[in-house]
Amino acid sequence: MLSELIDKTPSYISYIENGFKSMSLETFVLIANxxxxxxxxxxxxxxTCxxxxxxxxxxxxxxDxxxxxxxxxxxxxxxxxxSLRERHEQSDE
Structure with a gap:
């Protein structure tokens, strides 16, 4: 269904999902949309941030x-x- 929505083949989507192919930014945006x-x-x-x-x-x-x-x-x-907030306030003074 996703492949139809973004006009890509199911095998291409599978390659992306399994990490065998990278996608372009354009494809990434199409998928998000x-x-x-x-x-x-x-x-x-x-x-991580x-x-x-x-x-x-x-x-x-x-x-655990x-x-x-x-x-x-x-x-x-x-x-x-x-403590972090108190020290931060002290450093601002």
């Missing part, structure tokens, strides 16, 4: 923690956040 998503949504797994990436990494980091470890880490993060 056909899927009605933003290009960022298609790239999000590859982008986004809030979504950070959120997924934090979730992965906590996935016990409830106790999770609560301790949450306390540490909250304290770190407060």
């Amino acid at each position: 056909a899927l009605r998503v933003s290009p960022t949504q298609l790239l999000i797994e590859q982008l 986004t809030e979504i990436y950070a959120s997924k990494e934090i979730t992965l980091l906590l996935s 923690c016990s409830p106790y470890e999770t609560l301790v880490l949450l306390d540490v993060l909250q304290a770190l956040k407060v």
